[in-house]
Amino acid sequence: MEEGQQSGGKVKKFMFLNRKAPYGTVYALESLEVVLITATFDQDVSVVFMDDGVFELVKGQNTKAIEMKNFSPTYRALDGYDVEKLFVERESMEARGLTEADLLVPVEVLSSAEMGQLMAEQDVVLSF
Amino acid sequence: MEEGQQSGGKVKKFMFLNRKAPYGTVYALESLEVVLITATFDQDVSVVFMDDGVFELVKGQNTKAIEMKNFSPTYRALDGYDVEKLFVERESMEARGLTEADLLVPVEVLSSAEMGQLMAEQDVVLSF
């Protein structure tokens, strides 16, 4: 592998695109694990929630009766990892009957068109 | 296990419900494997194709360029295993722009309501 030659100083735009509901599948949880690791690489990280991914941010999750780990508090901790750009697509949020007040963390709400523009500016989009 | 006590002579209605397209996922193929085995148990077997499951029966499948096995000829062999009750839901077929002439095997076409009645008569519904 010759990759080492290209490293050093390069900052890329990474988007993590979350489109799945939590608990029904593991994608939301394992996506968070990627975000936390990538944050240590000093890249330009955006985390996007659209479609059912918006459900990942809903307040008041209580997984006691399904005996899984409630990982939603981790979204509140992202700020501490310098992951500050969290975006939600308005159409997805509104179709699900949700408002920003229902969400665990402050987010920036974008229209579909704004979301499309943001995506097109990225170097890498990791989707889950 | 005390199950052996209940066996012998009992004939149950089994429905195999196929709702997924072929090749994108393995469900269609592995469902066929279950149908073939269950046919040897002398039960009353119905095989249903609805939603994207109707695509499993489309003629002219050629998997050479994706290097997977084309298992669609097996549907033609079902008759030889005494699996003769193949049903397709009309609404699913029509929504996909298909007619009976596009399908590999003769099927009985049912309305949604007829399909619902058939399902309710079953003892066991295995869905894939």
Added chain:
Amino acid sequence: MLHIVNKSPYEKSALDSCLRVAQPGNALILIEDGVYAATRGAGAEKLQRAAASLKIYALAPDLEARGIRERVIDGVTLVDYAGFVDLVANHSTNQSWL
């Protein structure tokens, strides 16, 4: 007969297919991501229409996990796993709309 739906109505067409085929008097239980259909939002309309002819249940543990128990619409009966087992036992046929 008991229908079991575990898919989000926003992501997949499983609930639509179930409601198209389900017969009057059938029961429907929403589990896993399927419970989102039981809550306020664009997905609620189709369920509310269906509630006229079907008996509709949702699994409370899955609603609680997702933080949406307080958002359940009228016409849906909440059950726990014991209630889910009772529904299976009380219906001679059940089917999962995977």
Added chain:
Amino acid sequence: MLHIVNKSPYEKSALDSCLRVAQPGNALILIEDGVYAATRGAGAEKLQRAAASLKIYALAPDLEARGIRERVIDGVTLVDYAGFVDLVANHSTNQSWL
């Protein structure tokens, strides 16, 4: 930018989400079960509307596997895997709508 959709338009909402967000001039390639959207049927309408502002491709090997290559609608360009690679190479950003 290149959008990659691998989901059937009849089963999942991935294509709808992609088309809602995709910007004029973007490219879209349909692969795996996503190729059903490129063929005649109820799923074709939304794609035909999108073809006015997007360049739309479909992976021929996946169409052939499913027996639907002859059913492709106007406005869709067929490519093989080499063409898929070229599309990725020629667009600085790509995104899979899983």
Added chain:
Amino acid sequence: MKIGLMVNEGPYTHQASDSAWLFARAALAAGHQISRVFFYHDGVNNSTRLTEPPQDDRNIVNRWSNLADEHQIDLVVCVAAALRRGIKDENLAKGFRISGLGQLADMGIKADRLVVFGD
């Protein structure tokens, strides 16, 4: 009542195995018998003894092994599906056995109810 279960997805990725296990436990508590759990498709991956989830998470494989041990539940892994996915006796967890698809048909015939958990 004799209830059979079919699990079509592997551990952690989909909720299917969790839901099936919670259902089985509730059925047993209500006095029903779980006659068999048949693991098919990616469900065969529930039977690997090599899983090692994070300390603060549930161990899905061990939960099945323990439930089977306490209640004499027959945990059957489909041999054809298992070979495709790399499950063999050498990595099979306690309480599971590998057998043919006939065990699924047999379960459907003998059980009073069969419930499918999948994706």
Added chain:
Amino acid sequence: MKIGLMVNEGPYTHQASDSAWLFARAALAAGHQISRVFFYHDGVNNSTRLTEPPQDDRNIVNRWSNLADEHQIDLVVCVAAALRRGIKDENLAKGFRISGLGQLADMGIKADRLVVFGD
């Protein structure tokens, strides 16, 4: 051009691994470099040396091993995802290595393109 791939689903169940492999082969034929393939989520199941598909079917695991051998491709299996699903050195196929999520970020930084294959 350096292209990195991410594979999020296991062998056989979803087409993701097939599509990624065919894409990789075509990219190599066109003169591109596949800098790394990162296996995440159920994608880690592509790395078990225990798969034994039917004789008339493709062997997805061996195909990856062989492609990596011929073209010096770095096949990385995420350790956290692998532990959850029972992939360890003892059942790891030839040509794969188990490492951390940092290898995914590193691939994203160094490759000119990153393509995700999944469900």
